[in-house]
Amino acid sequence: MEMTLRWYGAKFDSVTLQQIRQVPMVKGVITTLYDTTPGEVWPIERVRAMKEEVKAAGLRLSGIESVNIHDDIKVGVPSRDKYIENYIATLEALGQNDIHMVCYNFMPVFDWTRSDLKKPLPDGSTALSYDQELIDKIDVDSMLSSMEQKSDGFVLPGWEPERMARVKELFAMYRDVDEEKLFQNLVYFLKAIMPTCKKYGICMAIHPDDPAWPVFNLPRIITSKEKIQRMLDAVPDKENGLTLCTGSLGSNPKNDIPDMIHAFRGRIHFAHVRNVHHIAPGKFDEAPHPTSLGSLDMYAIMKALYDTGFDGPIRPDHGRMIWGEVAMPGYGLYDRALGATYLSGLWEAIDRSSAR
Numbered sequence: 001m002e003m004t005l006r007w008y009g010a011k012f013d014s015v016t017l018q019q020i021r022q023v024p025m026v027k028g029v030i031t032t033l034y035d036t037t038p039g040e041v042w043p044i045e046r047v048r049a050m051k052e053e054v055k056a057a058g059l060r061l062s063g064i065e066s067v068n069i070h071d072d073i074k075v076g077v078p079s080r081d082k083y084i085e086n087y088i089a090t091l092e093a094l095g096q097n098d099i100h101m102v103c104y105n106f107m108p109v110f111d112w113t114r115s116d117l118k119k120p121l122p123d124g125s126t127a128l129s130y131d132q133e134l135i136d137k138i139d140v141d142s143m144l145s146s147m148e149q150k151s152d153g154f155v156l157p158g159w160e161p162e163r164m165a166r167v168k169e170l171f172a173m174y175r176d177v178d179e180e181k182l183f184q185n186l187v188y189f190l191k192a193i194m195p196t197c198k199k200y201g202i203c204m205a206i207h208p209d210d211p212a213w214p215v216f217n218l219p220r221i222i223t224s225k226e227k228i229q230r231m232l233d234a235v236p237d238k239e240n241g242l243t244l245c246t247g248s249l250g251s252n253p254k255n256d257i258p259d260m261i262h263a264f265r266g267r268i269h270f271a272h273v274r275n276v277h278h279i280a281p282g283k284f285d286e287a288p289h290p291t292s293l294g295s296l297d298m299y300a301i302m303k304a305l306y307d308t309g310f311d312g313p314i315r316p317d318h319g320r321m322i323w324g325e326v327a328m329p330g331y332g333l334y335d336r337a338l339g340a341t342y343l344s345g346l347w348e349a350i351d352r353s354s355a356r
């Protein structure tokens with residue numbers, strides 16, 4: 001595995017590449033052209049410049065999170081073919097720059113949902129949290145304004161203002177899209193891009209839906225072992241794979257994550273490893289990374305990745321906001337650095353005890 005941190009680019013991130021370079025064991029970053037919009041072709045010169053910038057800081061560009069998918073592809077309207085062509089052109093620009101992992105998601109309207117971006121925890125830190133009861137009580141408009149108020153001026157991934165301005169229109173577009181239709185639209189997209197992925201050795205890593213159940217009556221298709229297996233089987237090329245996000249899958253206590261890691265062996269191209277604290281069904285807080293502070297067995301997760309020979313990029317995921325840091329919710333430096341160090345420590349212990 002290669003330890004990485006997510007980085008949004010110098011214009012958008014409060015964390016610098018120089019800071020990331022000083023986190024023990026972190027060798028790479030996962031980044032994106034954050035100011036592009038879904039459906040746009042990424043200019044090859046900009047991809048090259050992004051790669052050079054990361055390299056100049058002594059780090060490797062280990063993959064892209066994300067190249068977002070235009071809604072026309074998810075909805076499956078005829079104009080999708082044009083946007084798929086654009087997506088392929090972006091993949092070519094990445095492949096020509098020797099970039100081989102692309103994370104994306106196939107969630108309608110919202111990339112991820114939380115009821116609170118700054119829930120105070122007993123230790124005085126704040127964390128993202130989710131409470132289905134609260135979500136059921138609010139309408140989409142008040143959800144948008146609370147996300148904006150609590151994001152400290154940062155643009156949240158998947159909640160870009162230009163996109164959110166069209167939120168009613170987006171809901172209308174998805175009115176007739178049920179789970180099956182969304183699934184078929186995903187398969188159509190994957191089949192169309194596979195030849196390009198094979199040509200350049202690009203592994204596509206779909207991110208699970210977060211949380212792992214339908215929100216605001218929108219369909220969710222990457223939520224459980226069975227559904228993920230169906231997606232992998234529908235397009236069996238190894239380039240069609242998964243981002244194993246323990247926090248998203250782990251929002252549902254029924255998901256046995258070490259078991260999934262074994263089941264999807266060879267198809268996991270990227271790992272997001274974080275802990276969640278289950279409070280009640282449909283209610284959880286994002287927890288510090290260590291096992292004893294949340295509900296997931298982080299040792300068993302890292303052991304399963306080790307035992308299945310996982311060799312892709314891995315990153316700690318959302319961190320709490322600690323030590324007075326002001327950053328994009330979930331993406332401060334300090335708690336993620338602690339997470340990277342903790343996960344690297346688990347890996348070292350597993351590696352050394354297995355070698356004997």
Ligand SMILES: [Mn+2]
Nearest residue numbers: 245248272317
């Ligand atoms: Mn994730």
